[in-house]
Amino acid sequence: xxxxxxxxxxxxxxxxxxxxxxxxxxxxxxxxxxxxxxxxxxxxxxxxxxxxxxxxxxxxxxxxxxxxxxxxxxxxxxxxxxxxxxxxxxxxxxxxxxxxxxxxxxxxxxxxxxxxxxxxxxxxxxxxxxxxxxxxxxxxxxxxxxxxxxxxxxxxxxxxxxxxxxxxxxxxxxxxxxxxxxxxxxxxxxxxxxxxxxxxxxxxxxxxxxxxxxxxxxxxxxxxxxxxxxxxxxxxxxxxxxxxxxxxxxxxxxxxxxxxxxxxxxxxxxxxxxxxxxxxxxxxxxxxxxxxxxxxxxxxxxxxxxxxxxxxxxxxxxxxxxxxxxxxxxxxxxxxxxxxxxxxxxxxxxxxxxxxxxxxxxxxxxxxxxxxx
Numbered sequence: 001x002x003x004x005x006x007x008x009x010x011x012x013x014x015x016x017x018x019x020x021x022x023x024x025x026x027x028x029x030x031x032x033x034x035x036x037x038x039x040x041x042x043x044x045x046x047x048x049x050x051x052x053x054x055x056x057x058x059x060x061x062x063x064x065x066x067x068x069x070x071x072x073x074x075x076x077x078x079x080x081x082x083x084x085x086x087x088x089x090x091x092x093x094x095x096x097x098x099x100x101x102x103x104x105x106x107x108x109x110x111x112x113x114x115x116x117x118x119x120x121x122x123x124x125x126x127x128x129x130x131x132x133x134x135x136x137x138x139x140x141x142x143x144x145x146x147x148x149x150x151x152x153x154x155x156x157x158x159x160x161x162x163x164x165x166x167x168x169x170x171x172x173x174x175x176x177x178x179x180x181x182x183x184x185x186x187x188x189x190x191x192x193x194x195x196x197x198x199x200x201x202x203x204x205x206x207x208x209x210x211x212x213x214x215x216x217x218x219x220x221x222x223x224x225x226x227x228x229x230x231x232x233x234x235x236x237x238x239x240x241x242x243x244x245x246x247x248x249x250x251x252x253x254x255x256x257x258x259x260x261x262x263x264x265x266x267x268x269x270x271x272x273x274x275x276x277x278x279x280x281x282x283x284x285x286x287x288x289x290x291x292x293x294x295x296x297x298x299x300x301x302x303x304x305x306x307x308x309x310x311x312x313x314x315x316x317x318x319x320x321x322x323x324x325x326x327x328x329x330x331x332x333x334x335x336x337x338x339x340x341x342x343x344x345x346x347x348x349x350x351x352x353x354x355x356x357x358x359x360x361x362x363x364x365x366x367x368x369x370x371x372x373x
Contacts, residue, residue, distance in 0.1 A: 004041070004050065008033050016057050016365050023365075027062060034065040044073035044090070048261055056314035058364030060357035064320055064350070071097075071260070078107060085116050092124065093260040097324045101132045120257055127255070130275060131332055138278040145250040148277075151230055155181065155277035161200065162270055162335075164287025168198050172285050172338060176200030179283070183274065185266050186212040189224030199286065205230045207252070207270050213238030225249070234269060261318040265290075268325045271335055284337040288344050289322055291355055310364035323352050 011030045018026040042050075047070030054063030071094045077083060078091035088111050095104035105128060112121055119141075126139040138156060140148045158180035165185055173196045176182055183205035187193050194201045206228050208216070213233060216222050225231055225245035232252050233239040239251045252273050256263040264272070267287055274282050293309055313319050329335045330345040337345065344352065 004037060008037075012054075012057075012059070012062075015059055015062070016368055018365075020362070027059070030059070030062050031065060034062060037069065039069045039072045039076070042069070042073065044070045044077055044087075047073055051261070051318075052314040055319075056310050056364065057368055058310055058357065058361035060313075060319070060353050060361055061350075064353055067261075067318075067320060074260070078110075083110075085111060085114055088114070089116075089258055090260050093258050096128070096131065097260065097321070097328070099131075099328070101128050104128055123253070123255075124258060126276075127258075127272075130334065131328060133332060135278075139276045141253060147230075147248050147250050150248060151250070152277050154230070155274070155279050157278070157280050159281040159283075160205075160274055160279045161283055161285060162267075162274065163193075163199055163285045164267060165193075166286045166288060166292045166340075168286050168340070170338065170340075171197050173197045173200045176285060177202055179281075181205060181279075183207070183270060185209075185270070187228065188212075188216060188220060189227075203228060205232060205274075207232045207234060207266060207273075208238050208242070209266060210235040210238045213241050217241040232270075232273065234266075259321060261321055262316050264325070265317040265322055268322055268329075271326065271329050275329070275334055282335045284335055284341045286338070286340075288340050289326065289352070289356075290319065291344065291352075291359060293359065308363050308367050309360050313360075319356055320349065320353060323349055 008030075011026070011033055015023065015026040015030050039047075047066050051063045051066040051070060054060065054066060074087060074090050074094055077087050083091075088107055092104045092107040092111070095101075095107060108121065108124055108128070111124075123139065126136055129136040138152050140152060160181045160183055161176040161179040162183045163176055163185075177196070177200040181204040182200055182202040184193050184199075184203050185207050186209065187203045187206040193199055194203065208231065213235070216225075222242055222245050225242055228246070229248060231242070231246050231249040233242065233249060234252050234254070236251050239249060243249050252269060253276065254264060254269055255272060267284070267289065271282065271284070290309065326335075327345050327349075330337065330342075336342075347355075
């Protein structure tokens, strides 16, 4: 049971109920109370649950104070002799997020001693060598998806443009089409996502999340899948729905088993998937880690219904985790990006979360107030 005291919950309720004029002052009161909380008062899973509550409530800046306590708590809990495999995995994830790779290796050795899955341990070892700038060889799993050997032939040493969904007026199209391979998200066939001026006209790799795979299977003619050289399905169910339309499709090997909270969204999933095939260059275009989504440029039309993305942040896609892992790859020079992406990556994580809250937090708070009326 989560317990931080009645006064904290009262301050939390005041912040959620605050209007724009009074929110900053209410947030400051709650932040002060968070900073006075002792890490040892709760287990790390309880701290994470409070973090999620703040995310779904639009209190992102407050939330990261609680997430930091979750991080400290899991590192303490991982030191116990009887620490569970899940606790050790989460501790390793926190250490990787912080760039403490030697300490993460120590935890990895502890997981091996506890008999954790050898395949997952090999994946984690590859990841640590990659992030520690050893530039390891590709990490494949041909026993499960023999097509990965074909992907490696096409990708190893190649330049790859990873093109996100955010519309832009920047004329990046010719540069994108100049890469050896172009990767995009949820391509549905036809001209969509292939604007030659801003998105580039090519699609060599497309990542399909489960929602889009279901839509394509039920609402469109999926035959276009066979025209994509290398389709990738984020979930196995997506592959089961559409895999018969391609001989070169595969299921993404994600890092969800390791991650501290929830799972990657499309961008980080694609980044760490592509890096498994040892490309020479990955450059990210047309994405800003959801900052644009709250301002109606690219995710919905001006004047349209406001979308509350905070549910997704809290339930499946921890925004701070997305930012930290993308920044790890960028700061280690494993990926590059266009001007907008690099501007986001160069920002401090607290600045990023504050900007994300400005775009999404008010919508979440308004929704909660509306439900209480």
